[in-house]
Amino acid sequence: MIERLRRNSELSLILVGAAITAGAYTLASLGRTASIPADIGPFLGIIVGLFLFAHLVVRRLAPGADGMLLPLAGLLNGIGYVFIARLDESLAGLQATWTAVGIAAFVGTLLFVRRTRNLERYRYTFLLVGIVLLMLPLVPGVGQVIKGARIWVSVGPVNFQPGEFAKIALALFFASYLVEKRELLSLASWPRFRPALPDPKHLGPVLVAWGISLVVMTAEKDLGSSLLFFALFMVMLWVATARAGYLAVGTLLFAAGAFFSWSTFSHVQDRVANWLNPWADPDGGGFQIIQGWYALAYGGIAGTGISLGTPDRIPESQNDFIFAAIGEELGLLGATAVLVTFILMIGAGLGVATRSEGAFDKLLATGLTALLGIQTFIIIAGVTRLLPLTGVTLPFVSYGGSSLVANYVLLALLMRISDENHRRERDKEAVAHKAGAMA
DSSP: HHHHHHHHHHHHHHHHHHHHHHHHHHHHHHHSSSOOTTHHHHHHHHHHHHHHHHHHHHHOOOOOOOSSSSHHHHHHHHHHHHHHHHOOOHHHHHHHHHHHHHHHHHHHHHHHHHHHHHHGHHHHHHHHHHHHHHGGGTTTTTTEEEETEEEEEEEEEEEOOOOOHHHHHHHHHHHHHHHHHHHHSSSSOTTTOOOBOOOOGGHHHHHHHHHHHHHHHHHSOOHHHHHHHHHHHHHHHHHHHHHHHHHHHHHHHHHHHHHHHHHHOOOHHHHHEEEEEHHGSTTTTEEEEEHHHHHHHTTTTTTTTTTTTTTGTTTTTTTTTHHHHHHHHHHHHHHHHHHHHHHHHHHHHHHHHHHOSSHHHHHHHHHHHHHHHHHHHHHHHTTTTSSSSOOOOOTSSSSHHHHHHHHHHHHHHHHHHHHHHHHHHHHHHHHHHHHHHHO
């Protein structure tokens, strides 16, 4: 009964999200050409078809999964597509293709991962895969420098960011490692005269995470991913051990590494300088931030209307600054609606983690949800100048195939854990009911 209600609710929400996306797409065309787009029918059919297919797969393979996650992701994906098509029509077809690939990856993950706990035994395989993916852009002839960051890999005609998939591999490793070592990591045994930390040999992964984050920051010039990976591990370590001391030690380690990078590498100094005072170089390094501010201010409360603003003045508005474009044309109300959508998705993910009984499932759900939340915070904080600007994408919204496909895999893992939670609760209720009937 609950399974049917969840899937019916999911279907209804998917249709509502498709209607909102189609309406936004129509408004974008009206604002640009004052006419209803001729392809609105096929466009709506493709949107509904893709997510209806995903819904039917969930109904078959994970019928007890949370009913909000897929519709929320679809809504964000749809709104992102509308703004990408509005900002650069040449990218619209590519983003539609990557959306289809993302849905295929979502389905494939649900098909092949029938029980997330089976992934726990491959912890060191995931560690190796994660490290290889992170370091792949540094390989000569394979890695590519695009717009100042060495985070791309080219294989024939295909360019992708391996770090987007590395974050999932590392989340799987961290979850399985912390399940195995959480008791040892929770005990204070060092230094002997006043124990405050566990034995240093158990802190190896912390130092590895610190080192990897520094390599990503310095060699690949990717501040956002560096912060994302390190924050992911510290959050999972804190949840696993309930020791706030790890947060303090981790913050000090990252601060030391960040200070070293700032004092040594010019590109880090430039990012920080533009963050502190973008007006010092308004036509250069500070131009993007300043234009983003103007866009958000010009949008006001209700926005200018889709295709009636000028967010195309912002460099990389379809990537780093798509939130500023949304804020200008949908206003504070529209930007807040996008934030609320992310908050609902993060809340649903944390709900999955809370309902999980197995330590691995609980930590994995927490880590996957933290990835969504931290990445969203980092990019929006960069747009609003709360943090230095970084190169991460806004999940499901920004243009980028690697990010979209990786986030759909992440979503599928969360839904698999949610379905397992439901099946376990259903089995408990069945056993209790049978025992009551026998009594």
